[in-house]
Structure formats: structure tokens, C-alpha cells
Amino acid sequence: MQERLIYLYERWLAKTASEPERQEFMALLENAGPENGLAPLMKDAWQKAKEEEGLFTDEQKINLANTVIAKAAKPAESGTPVRRMQSFPRKWLRYAAAVALLLGVAFVYYLAVDKQPATDPRNLSDNNPNNNIQPGGDRAVLTLADGTEIVLDSASNGTLAKQGNARVVKLANGQIAYDLAGKSQTEMLNTMRTPKGGLYQLTLPDGSRVWLNAASSITFPVAFIGKERKVKITGEAYFEVARNQSKPFLVDIDGESLVEVLGTSFNINAYRDDVGIRSTLISGSIKVSSENKKMDPAILRPGQTFMDGKIASLDIAHVLAWKNGILDFTGRSLQSIMKDIERWYDIDVEYKGAIPDLKLKGEMDRGVRLDDLIRILEQYGLQTQLEGRKLIIAEKK
Numbered sequence: 001m002q003e004r005l006i007y008l009y010e011r012w013l014a015k016t017a018s019e020p021e022r023q024e025f026m027a028l029l030e031n032a033g034p035e036n037g038l039a040p041l042m043k044d045a046w047q048k049a050k051e052e053e054g055l056f057t058d059e060q061k062i063n064l065a066n067t068v069i070a071k072a073a074k075p076a077e078s079g080t081p082v083r084r085m086q087s088f089p090r091k092w093l094r095y096a097a098a099v100a101l102l103l104g105v106a107f108v109y110y111l112a113v114d115k116q117p118a119t120d121p122r123n124l125s126d127n128n129p130n131n132n133i134q135p136g137g138d139r140a141v142l143t144l145a146d147g148t149e150i151v152l153d154s155a156s157n158g159t160l161a162k163q164g165n166a167r168v169v170k171l172a173n174g175q176i177a178y179d180l181a182g183k184s185q186t187e188m189l190n191t192m193r194t195p196k197g198g199l200y201q202l203t204l205p206d207g208s209r210v211w212l213n214a215a216s217s218i219t220f221p222v223a224f225i226g227k228e229r230k231v232k233i234t235g236e237a238y239f240e241v242a243r244n245q246s247k248p249f250l251v252d253i254d255g256e257s258l259v260e261v262l263g264t265s266f267n268i269n270a271y272r273d274d275v276g277i278r279s280t281l282i283s284g285s286i287k288v289s290s291e292n293k294k295m296d297p298a299i300l301r302p303g304q305t306f307m308d309g310k311i312a313s314l315d316i317a318h319v320l321a322w323k324n325g326i327l328d329f330t331g332r333s334l335q336s337i338m339k340d341i342e343r344w345y346d347i348d349v350e351y352k353g354a355i356p357d358l359k360l361k362g363e364m365d366r367g368v369r370l371d372d373l374i375r376i377l378e379q380y381g382l383q384t385q386l387e388g389r390k391l392i393i394a395e396k397k
Contacts, residue, residue, distance in 0.1 A: 021362060235271055263284060264284020279300070280319045
């Protein structure tokens, strides 16, 4: 979140932010605090405010500073829905005033403006907790060889289980790793699954690292005992494979395609409800083939993707946006984007009438709450209605 907040902040100050970026910046700013990046921005703003001459009159500076400090510290009145930033520690309230001086009345508005009651069902009401759907996070279930399931997001750090000669360990950073003690003679398979709204990281027994996106899975042995290292995935995963030229690394993509590597990083998108299987090489070299031998193997170079039997070049930043905490809209259809939103926010999307034929652009932080994201989507001329966990979308008439 911090890198995205700083990027949007700089765009705002340079007056180059688009309207969706402005909305996203306000949404992130509203929920930010000193622990996730707001304090450095405020310090920077305070310094710029001291250096800037003639930005506001003295009277305007005093009024804005007093307003933002008072509103930041004042609790909301009962019965009045107020969108608020987290309370400021007193020692840096002056930074809030500096931000107000630089960003102007709009910032104060987001701190303290009363939201109008939602009389139109397309409007979101902050009084309704069903509308405050949070983004996804680190959530996954690990299924052991004997069928035992471990809910990883609620499990304590340390050893979770023993599988043959391997200990399954949850590290202090929340990631899962396998600690081998000696050679294993029996193949035991484990499966990690993320639900909709889930994301997780895993270190395989050979040291290879895997990032699982929402609604995805990976099945792998607790020790690679044969002549190859083979895993199976569904959904989307990013790999950084430990090099071992004597033991190639193979990825079975939902029983349809096979990716072979020696040591490299790559991304695989294989959601069944999306456009098709896409294998994208980030570094190194991979060979992509089909399990049923219906196509010739293809060898990819960094920056290339393989889909529907064809090789194409892609912007790696767009491919890895999900791993880097970004929802990327650039060059994508509305339907494709909403598939990602369904998986990340654990909602269902329904279209009223024809699916709007829109090509969107830009990106936003995946930490934004759903109602804030909807407000950004509405900047593209969409009508929205949220009923529980179902989002209904239509074009504005």
C-alpha cells in the first residue's frame, strides 16, 4: 500500500492524477495511518508547505489547519454517517494540517463531510455493514497427505505438522515452508488452496517460492524424491524456481498444459472462468507443451506469454500486478476486470442488460475497500447496486 500511496500522492501534487486515481488516493488516504505510510507523506507535505510561498493566504492557512485538526480529532456525532481517517497521534497533528494546506478543501472534505442517505439503491450507504466489504488477504487451507486440513491464516507460528521426514512450518512472516530432515522414500502430497478473497506464499521443499492468487491451488510432494520436481496448479500462481539442472521443475496446469523449467521465474494464469491458460516468463527460460500432445512445445523468452498456441509479448508489470498488490485495469475489458474483483472481494457480479463494452485503464491498490472501488468504477459511467455480496452493474442511461 505504501508505494501506491506515495505514487498517487506525487501524481496529485503534480496535478497529473486522473479522476479514478484521485478517488483511489482519497480512499487510501482515508484508511491510512502512520504504520502504513501516511506519516512520511505528511512529513513531506509539512516540509513542502514551509518551502512553498504564496500557496494560501495566512488566513486560509489558519482556517484550513484548524479545520483539519479539529475534524481529525472530533468523534462522529451519533446517527450521522461520517467517512473518517484514523485518529492522529497529537505529536503529528501538524502534519495533517500541512496535508490540508497542500491538498486543499478536498482533503478536509474527505475527513469530515457527512454522507447523504442512500435514497437511490445504486448509492452505497456507510451505515450498511454489508456494503463495507473488505479486500482479500492472507487466507489459505493446507490439506495434508492424510486429509487433515489446517486453516493457515488462524494457525500459530511454528511447526504445524510432520509429513514423513519433513516438518511443515509457519514462519514469523506468515509464509509456509518445509523443513527436511534426511531423505524421504515415500511420496506424500500436500495441497494448498486459497479461497475467493485469499492469497498466500509458500516455500517448496526444494527452496522454490510460490505465490498463490485468490481461488487457486497447488499440489506438491513434501519431498522431491524422483528425477523431476513436479507440482500441479489451478487458478493463478507466480513461481521463483530454485535452480537444479539435474532435476527439472514441471508444472502441470490443471491437467491441460505442462511447463518445464530449470531455474526461472514465471506466472501462470489458468482460471477456468477466464480467457484461457496464460504462461508468462519473467526471467530464465521455460518450455510449454500440452498434456494431450495436441500442440508443438513452445520455448519462451523473458517478457513473452503463451496462450492458445501462440506466443506474444506482454508488459511484465501488468502480469505481476496481482502479486505486487495492484488491481490493473489497463487495456482490459470490464468483464475481465470484474472476474478479478469477484475473486479478490469474494463477491458475485451480475450484469443488468448487456455487458458494458468498456476498455479501462489505470491501476489501484488491492487494499482498497469494495465500496471505494465501486465509486471509482462509477467514474467510468457505470451504475452499481450492491445486494449483500452480489454486485449488479449496468451502463448509465
